[in-house]
Amino acid sequence: MELTGIGVGRGIAAGPIKRMPEPLAEPADIQRTADAETEIAAAQHSLSEVGQWLRERGVKAGGEAKDVLDAQALMAGDPALAKDIAKRIESGKTAERAVFDAFSSFQKMLESMGGYMGERAADLADVAQRVIASLRGVPAPGVPESDEPFILVAHDLAPADTALLDFTKVYALVTRDGGPTSHTAILARAKSIPAIVGVGAGAEELSDDTLVVVNAGTSTISAGVSQAEVDAALIKRAEWLEASNAPITDGALKDGHKVPLLANLGSPKEAAGAIALGAEGVGLFRTEFLFLDSQTAPTVAEQEAQYTELLAAFPGKKVVVRALDAGADKPLAFLNADKEENPALGLRGLRALRVKENILRDQLTALVNAQNKTEADLWVMAPMVADAEETDYFVGLCRELGLRVPGVMAEVPSLALVAEQVLESADFVSIGTNDLTQYTMAADRMLGTVGSYQDPWHPAVLRLIKELGVAGKATGKPVGVCGEAAADPNLAIVLVGLGVTTLSMTPAALADVRAALLTVTLEEAQARAARALNGRTAAQARKLGSE
Known part of the structure; x- marks a missing residue:
């Protein structure tokens, strides 16, 4: 049996399957028999216990995983949730049912908001499972244990489960749900392990101990294979790991055509790790960490x-900083507190910053000051830019304040269609493939039910990227990619063939992409791109562009 999904990376793995256990059964909706005070105390104890456990697990995990787990711990300690649970218990619910209903209510509210907040709904559901398990005195569903390496299969993976996965035992991840920007996919890229997400209902046919070969490069799972096929795949896995550990060089194609490989970073603390992995600079520095936990905007200083x-x-190296990308889907009271019915299409990015220009001016002023104190080559870009008029506004403001290299992100399809107009004033364009795919396919990238649409291999997305590449060549301006697509080694080759000049990605993906680029010439990359453009679906384009 062969199944297909969305491959993450180009690695290969093989071994027996271990499935994540099913979620705990929904608590019965019955009247409590214990008194309210006892049930409320039990719920509060379990909430506290789970919060503490998540914080401790976060300390062990470190890095981005710690941030995610700390956020979950805050959910467990949310006073509004605790108050809602107590109220439900007082009305006659059991502690288990009150926790289930209260968390479900909050979860539905987050799902309705979509975007960043919609993604947090899955984290909330995981916390609820752990609290209910604590109340029952049973272990929460978690990663299966094994003395031998295995392939982990799940509906999807919760942050608390993935944070401390033992990757000497877990060779690959396979999920029924999710897309290229799901938590599982991002984790797989960060840890450089093969994964196939969005397999769909076929994943239910994969049972424990079945031998499989997982090939992320071809996005396939071969089930029921022989031990000889597993052994052959493991040899290929060893070769892939050896290639991934090759000496670090600057990004280039086989014919010497330069393709600088840059890092996506979310904090200055991540710089050293990116440099160690061979990042030639920064292609996306997210500045939201300065704003998201604040009740007021941070000062210039x-x-x-x-x-x-x-x-x-990064002295002497390019560093591309993105202006604050927030709005209704990442609510900030000091930026845009109004509730919107469809936040993904509301006041996001530059749209929100134009309404509160003082916040944008302060950020750009801080960047000018940092630029003048250091030797890095600072580039600054605006998010969610729709056309030439918005480009002119941002570029004009940057030049007024003294920033040397202003540009814009291409995330809205309209910008790709007027790319030459945009590049008349912008010094560069950086393609955010996550949002470009979301808006091209009309599918919320944080919503699992439409995760299959969130595939940057779709020919419609590739054609928009081609338009941007053509405009870049015509104007002599650089066109980069800083979305998750750049971390896909096969897609990276196609992107270069479409006219992309730089690729920026999670640092862990640099080795795979560097190795893949060295296998083709520019002419061969352009031929792959041309074939991919002729695909009728994302899957067809992936197959044609990977050959």
């Missing part, structure tokens, strides 16, 4: 200190 720390780590 506070921002300047963080930007200076980042730029100081």
